Amino acid sequence: MNNKLIELKEILNKANFYKHAINILYFDVETIAPKDALEDENNTMNYFSNELFKIINNDHVNNLVIDLNKEKDNLDYYDKLLIEKLYESYSKNKNITPEFDLKRNQIYSKSYINWLKAKEAKDYNLFKDSFNDVINIQREEINLRDNKFLNVYDNLLNDCEKGVLQEDLDKFFNDLKVGLIDLINKIKSSKHIIRDDFLNRKVAIYKQEQFSKYLLELNGFNLNRGVLSTTEHPFTSEISRYDSRVTTHYFEDNVLSNIYSVIHEGGHAIFMQNEPEEDHNHFINDYITNGMHESVSRFYENVIGRSKEYTHLIYPKFIEVFDEFKDITEQELYEAINIVKPSLIRTEADEVTYGLHIIIRYEMERMISNDEITLDEVPAKWNELYYKYLGVTPKDDSEGVLQDVHWSGGFGYFPSYALGNAYNAMYVKKMKEDIDFNNCILNGDFKTINNWMINNIFKDANHLTPKEWIKNITNNSLNAKDFLDYLYKKYSDIYKF
Amino acid sequence: MNNKLIELKEILNKANFYKHAINILYFDVETIAPKDALEDENNTMNYFSNELFKIINNDHVNNLVIDLNKEKDNLDYYDKLLIEKLYESYSKNKNITPEFDLKRNQIYSKSYINWLKAKEAKDYNLFKDSFNDVINIQREEINLRDNKFLNVYDNLLNDCEKGVLQEDLDKFFNDLKVGLIDLINKIKSSKHIIRDDFLNRKVAIYKQEQFSKYLLELNGFNLNRGVLSTTEHPFTSEISRYDSRVTTHYFEDNVLSNIYSVIHEGGHAIFMQNEPEEDHNHFINDYITNGMHESVSRFYENVIGRSKEYTHLIYPKFIEVFDEFKDITEQELYEAINIVKPSLIRTEADEVTYGLHIIIRYEMERMISNDEITLDEVPAKWNELYYKYLGVTPKDDSEGVLQDVHWSGGFGYFPSYALGNAYNAMYVKKMKEDIDFNNCILNGDFKTINNWMINNIFKDANHLTPKEWIKNITNNSLNAKDFLDYLYKKYSDIYKF
Numbered sequence: 002m003n004n005k006l007i008e009l010k011e012i013l014n015k016a017n018f019y020k021h022a023i024n025i026l027y028f029d030v031e032t033i034a035p036k037d038a039l040e041d042e043n044n045t046m047n048y049f050s051n052e053l054f055k056i057i058n059n060d061h062v063n064n065l066v067i068d069l070n071k072e073k074d075n076l077d078y079y080d081k082l083l084i085e086k087l088y089e090s091y092s093k094n095k096n097i098t099p100e101f102d103l104k105r106n107q108i109y110s111k112s113y114i115n116w117l118k119a120k121e122a123k124d125y126n127l128f129k130d131s132f133n134d135v136i137n138i139q140r141e142e143i144n145l146r147d148n149k150f151l152n153v154y155d156n157l158l159n160d161c162e163k164g165v166l167q168e169d170l171d172k173f174f175n176d177l178k179v180g181l182i183d184l185i186n187k188i189k190s191s192k193h194i195i196r197d198d199f200l201n202r203k204v205a206i207y208k209q210e211q212f213s214k215y216l217l218e219l220n221g222f223n224l225n226r227g228v229l230s231t232t233e234h235p236f237t238s239e240i241s242r243y244d245s246r247v248t249t250h251y252f253e254d255n256v257l258s259n260i261y262s263v264i265h266e267g268g269h270a271i272f273m274q275n276e277p278e279e280d281h282n283h284f285i286n287d288y289i290t291n292g293m294h295e296s297v298s299r300f301y302e303n304v305i306g307r308s309k310e311y312t313h314l315i316y317p318k319f320i321e322v323f324d325e326f327k328d329i330t331e332q333e334l335y336e337a338i339n340i341v342k343p344s345l346i347r348t349e350a351d352e353v354t355y356g357l358h359i360i361i362r363y364e365m366e367r368m369i370s371n372d373e374i375t376l377d378e379v380p381a382k383w384n385e386l387y388y389k390y391l392g393v394t395p396k397d398d399s400e401g402v403l404q405d406v407h408w409s410g411g412f413g414y415f416p417s418y419a420l421g422n423a424y425n426a427m428y429v430k431k432m433k434e435d436i437d438f439n440n441c442i443l444n445g446d447f448k449t450i451n452n453w454m455i456n457n458i459f460k461d462a463n464h465l466t467p468k469e470w471i472k473n474i475t476n477n478s479l480n481a482k483d484f485l486d487y488l489y490k491k492y493s494d495i496y497k498f
Numbered sequence: 499m500n501n502k503l504i505e506l507k508e509i510l511n512k513a514n515f516y517k518h519a520i521n522i523l524y525f526d527v528e529t530i531a532p533k534d535a536l537e538d539e540n541n542t543m544n545y546f547s548n549e550l551f552k553i554i555n556n557d558h559v560n561n562l563v564i565d566l567n568k569e570k571d572n573l574d575y576y577d578k579l580l581i582e583k584l585y586e587s588y589s590k591n592k593n594i595t596p597e598f599d600l601k602r603n604q605i606y607s608k609s610y611i612n613w614l615k616a617k618e619a620k621d622y623n624l625f626k627d628s629f630n631d632v633i634n635i636q637r638e639e640i641n642l643r644d645n646k647f648l649n650v651y652d653n654l655l656n657d658c659e660k661g662v663l664q665e666d667l668d669k670f671f672n673d674l675k676v677g678l679i680d681l682i683n684k685i686k687s688s689k690h691i692i693r694d695d696f697l698n699r700k701v702a703i704y705k706q707e708q709f710s711k712y713l714l715e716l717n718g719f720n721l722n723r724g725v726l727s728t729t730e731h732p733f734t735s736e737i738s739r740y741d742s743r744v745t746t747h748y749f750e751d752n753v754l755s756n757i758y759s760v761i762h763e764g765g766h767a768i769f770m771q772n773e774p775e776e777d778h779n780h781f782i783n784d785y786i787t788n789g790m791h792e793s794v795s796r797f798y799e800n801v802i803g804r805s806k807e808y809t810h811l812i813y814p815k816f817i818e819v820f821d822e823f824k825d826i827t828e829q830e831l832y833e834a835i836n837i838v839k840p841s842l843i844r845t846e847a848d849e850v851t852y853g854l855h856i857i858i859r860y861e862m863e864r865m866i867s868n869d870e871i872t873l874d875e876v877p878a879k880w881n882e883l884y885y886k887y888l889g890v891t892p893k894d895d896s897e898g899v900l901q902d903v904h905w906s907g908g909f910g911y912f913p914s915y916a917l918g919n920a921y922n923a924m925y926v927k928k929m930k931e932d933i934d935f936n937n938c939i940l941n942g943d944f945k946t947i948n949n950w951m952i953n954n955i956f957k958d959a960n961h962l963t964p965k966e967w968i969k970n971i972t973n974n975s976l977n978a979k980d981f982l983d984y985l986y987k988k989y990s991d992i993y994k995f
């Protein structure tokens with residue numbers, strides 16, 4: 002093998018030790034680290050993140066990458082792919098100094114802590130300065146790039162979902178918005194009444210824990226290669242090759258919140274657990290985009306998890322573990338988990354109104370990035386858009402602009418959720434041509450479903466851009482239509498119109 | 499300040515980042531890391547342990563320490579102490595190469611994994627080779643030292659409890675053995691019957707979790723600076739200055755096991771949480787011996803936790819949380835938690851027979867270290883000593899020689915448990931002269947007790963050798979008498995002789 006490649010891979014091996022330790026530290030901070038230890042632990046995490054940055058970003062490694070990029074056509078498939086990805090990363094990072102890297106990490110850590118404090122105090126003003134720091138450091142970072150899009154926000158979007166820019170999203174979200182508002186109006190006019198009075202019955206946490214494990218295993222999550230923990234804001238983390246961790250948050254008076262968190266995060270983990278071994282062996286396992294990932298998590302959460310068939314499958318266990326619900330019929334449960342009701346909190350939203358929560362965030366990010374509103378105007382604009390699109394108004398910042406952790410880490414992620422819905426609606430159409438999807442769910446045959454995902458969705462997600470990937474699978478380009486069709490079919494049945 | 503000292507402290511600051519990360523990795527491995535991830539995570543931990551070794555052990559740092567040691571009398575109290583401790587560590591480690599350090603870490607990791615496997619399979623033979631590797635690497639390490647005790651085991655003991663060698667322990671354990679056997683015989687002859695039929699009643703884990711938190715907070719554990727997690731073999735870890743973590747293991751059919759684990763480990767954590775800030779500021783916070791630490795954990799577990807006063811204090815909450823026990827009186831509970839019954843498992847043993855479990859381990863370690871028995875003979879010798887001292891025989895290796903994790907990390911720790919009992923019996927005599935100890939417990943006034951501990955026991959534990967420390971507190975030297983007096987007084991009352 003090429004000597005430069007051997008040397009480069011030794012460096013990437015070393016980098017993997019740092020990534021592993023940083024992932025564990027991050028997971029620890031977000032799950033069990035005690036309050037008074039957070040500052041020290043963030044400092045330690047930032048120290049190692051900075052060391053990692055220095056291992057990968059220096060003249061020696063840059064020269065290896067530049068040289069190997071010149072001869073990439075002589076490399077085999079995986080090595081060529083790796084060099085292309087590293088060259089792209091080099092191009093983005095070459096003007097970023099270790100000092101800048103440390104500064105940005107410190108800003109993100111501080112911003113996260115201030116977000117937590119602000120949310121607890123229900124006061125956006127406690128977060129505003131950090132928010133400003135985060136927005137500025139993202140801008141500074143982009144300014145340091147040689148090749149960049151003219152518009153700041155396009156760069157942030159492109160970092161999250163390569164090739165998907167404001168132009169694409171404006172069209173996509175516009176189609177989506179028109180379709181959703183039409184559908185919501187149809188649902189509003191429906192005479193069908195769905196009972197949801199029982200959803201807030203109190204359920205002990207330990208029962209919810211038991212049910213969460215049942216769901217994860219049912220769906221195909223491998224507990225030898227992952228764990229379930231608790232956190233403030235649920236996430237999934239790929240700690241290392243054989244270690245993908247799901248987190249959730251239990252509420253005694255909201256049993257569904259945990260259930261759909263666990264199915265959603267479990268979906269991310271199933272994706273991680275089924276990335277090809279070869280991708281890990283060739284250091285190209287870190288290139289799945291957020292949109293691709295959300296397409297999978299939201300496939301498990303919604304397309305499967307909120308389906309009639311899945312409700313039928315889990316209903317017996319549901320009333321066994323949660324005997325508080327034994328007077329509720331399967332049909333009542335199915336309708337309640339799909340009730341459409343404009344509300345304040347994104348993560349608790351139904352499938353139909355969910356898209357509007359994302360559109361609000363996208364519009365906010367675009368306005369802030371393009372200096373159309375100031376940070377002082379953010380909470381009022383947030384509340385204005387919530388009233389405009391959903392007809393609801395937060396009573397404080399905690400259930401308004403501070404509800405999500407994302408902005409403490411910058412802009413660009415939110416559109417991924419909506420893209421995820423669009424992608425999976427597109428590929429589920431294809432899946433249904435190949436396997437008897439509804440019957441698989443009814444019979445709890447997740448092996449067939451997950452195998453289809455492995456062979457069609459997971460296989461080359463690390464290798465392709467989202468545009469290439471969805472085209473390869475569906476022979477089609479990003480659109481809102483398939484998702485709207487899916488919603489229309491499902492909700493016209495539930496709401497009988 | 500001295501320039502060399504400034505430079506040295508910068509290096510120690512960097513080392514602290516590594517220690518922090520390694521502690522988090524270790525904690526993660528022992529608590530939640532999934533099975534298939536253990537090998538990778540151990541590799542990562544070993545990588546960073548080795549990096550840490552290289553940061554502290556190299557010519558440059560050695561020269562700083564040697565130079566500063568020459569001028570130590572010009573340094574202030576804390577800096578002089580630090581240099582003395584670093585010079586001692588330099589003297590021990592100067593011939594150990596980074597390669598040797600990596601090799602030994604790999605041996606310990608592998609040995610831990612093999613111990614787990616062997617214990618699960620109840621088969622000592624699956625552990626024997628690793629056990630041999632561990633014993634050999636400990637010997638090799640000692641051979642590399644310039645200044646050492648002639649006898650291998652004396653070095654291992656001295657590493658754990660500075661200045662306490664076989665000569666001291668032979669006398670101490672002999673006195674202890676004579677006293678314990680005499681006391682056990684008196685208890686055996688007692689006509690008083692203690693009821694313990696209820697101890698194996700099934701109790702849901704979530705109730706045990708709730709009770710564990712109650713106990714930790716009652717005793718003075720600060721949950722803002724620590725957490726409670728679960729593990730196979732309970733331990734406590736000082737992760738960082740403001741982060742001391744307790745672990746436990748829940749058994750549905752043994753509610754007491756968790757209760758006394760939690761009080762014991764919580765005792766370690768209370769010690770850690772109350773080390774002087776100045777010790778941390780001056781990098782001398784890592785020098786408390788195992789014996790000192792066990793004196794504190796066993797003080798909370800036994801002297802407090804198994805007392806009549808503590809039983810009275812927690813009884814109302816106990817029967818409230820564990821309604822399975824509401825027919826049991828306070829006196830019945832007190833007697834049951836103090837029932838004396840020779841048994842197989844050290845961690846489940848009562849206060850009286852516990853010492854014999856330690857004596858067996860001490861005698862085994864001494865025989866193996868001094869080549870008086872081979873590793874093949876270990877299980878038989880173990881079973882022989884259990885029969886001789888306790889009259890019981892393990893039905894397999896899992897409840898015999900494999901029950902404890904310690905030997906997967908080498909020899910030297912076990913005597914600390916018995917030393918801990920001896921130390922705390924000595925200093926509780928002193929404590930009772932200063933505060934109304936029994937009344938404090940009865941009233942749940944742990945502030946007064948913990949303050950006494952802070953001002954007398956914790957204050958300079960990092961500064962002194964165990965011999966200096968116990969002499970300073972009690973004006974006396976290590977002896978078994980005070981502990982035997984304590985046992986005799988307590989158990990003659992319970993067993994009415």
